[in-house]
Amino acid sequence: MAKIPRTRDDFILLLDSTFRETSASDFRHSTLKAYYVESNLNPNIPPAMGSSFSEWRLLEGSWYICSDARGNWIIIDTYDKRVWVLYSLSIVDIADRAISKWISNNVGLDNCWFSKRNLESIGKINGLKERGIGLKYRNIASQAEDPFGFSLKAWYGNGANKDIEDLFDKLKRDFSTKSIRWSCIENGNTSMKLEWYNYGKVTVNYLEDAEDTLHLISSTLEKYHSALKDGEKARDEHKYAFEFTFTQKIDLEGYSAALSKGNSKLKLWMTEIDSQPDFKRFAGIDLHNLDRVILDMGEKYAYMNVPGKGCVNAAPRFAAVQGENACGNVDIMYEGREIFDLRQY
DSSP states (O other): OOOOOSSHHHHHHHHHHHHHTOOTTOOSSOOEEEEEEEEOOSSOOOOOOOTTOOOOEEEETTEEEEEOTTSOEEEEEOSSSSEEEEEEOSOHHHHHHHHHHHHHHSTTEEEOOOOHHHHHHHHHHHTOEEEEEEEEEEOTTOOSSSOOEEEEEEEOOSOOOHHHHHHHHHHHHHSEEEEEEEEEEETTEEEEEEEEETTSEEEEEEESOHHHHHHHHHHHHHHHHHHHHHHHHHHHHHOOOEEEEESSOOOHHHHHHHHHHTOSTTOEEEEEEEEETTEEEEEEEETTTTEEEEEEEESSEEEEEOOTTOOTTHHHHHHHHHHHHTTSOEEEEETTEEOSOGGGO
16 A cells, blocks of 8 residues: 655655556556546535545645545645646545545536547647557447447557558547557657546556656646636637537437436436437536536537536537547537647647
8 A cells, every 4th residue: 555645745756666666568566547627616625535535634735635544545736726636546446436426426526528539639749659549339328228338448569460550540430539548758768658538537557757747647637727718718709509520320319318317427417308300409407517508419410508607518528428429539619610629728
């Protein structure tokens, strides 16, 4: 069990010592988990973690820590008032379960969501090399008792033959990207290995410099916040809807049933208020913060309206989750231009 840090410097030293005696090819050691969380709380103070964890204690500056009786701990950096990042070296199931429950139990908290395009952009922005992919298809619109699903993870290094490369290329075109594994190569050596998930989780499997790793994570946080602010500005100034295009047709009847239950990762609880053979209109609430949302859906497109001062994080969430449902990429447009694109910041 990793010791409990007392200061931010302790945290950095602990990360460096944890990974110092491991190699880039060793997957048996502890991993650093980072979780992006979007907050609409007012006042914007992190609520208690719960799940047997203590209250937050000040670590240093904007950094706080909570722990449980078994020595598991979670650190939160609240420097950015809209997007927080949480860190843990605890067993992945413990950290995942506690943070997922924490988000679900607090209206105003949500995951940060990365579309397929934004997952790919993270590597390009930071000069990382792709080393693996996680693909997923889950038909949230299916009304079958045991609906078809698809999940695959593949790690690859150098020297893959053309048939394998062609297979990966086809899979990436046809299915939603759940995660991408990246490596940072410096002077021919691997200095960082991490996996980035579409629901805002990052798993760091290897690092040589903890500060460099935290800087990469925090710089992406800043880009995400900038994208949210631009989305709000566009909505407030022009009053138009966010536009989504799908690469595959969807089952509108099944989608209507899923939205009426409000129990999917979309976090939208909606009622069908208009219907045509190839179009449906829904109205309801975003369970993230109970804001109103209006959703117009066709078989290969959607328009989302978040009235008033509602949280626009519903848009990247819809793109990421709908990507899994529609087997492919989902683009977000506003007045004909791409929006929520991290490459712009």
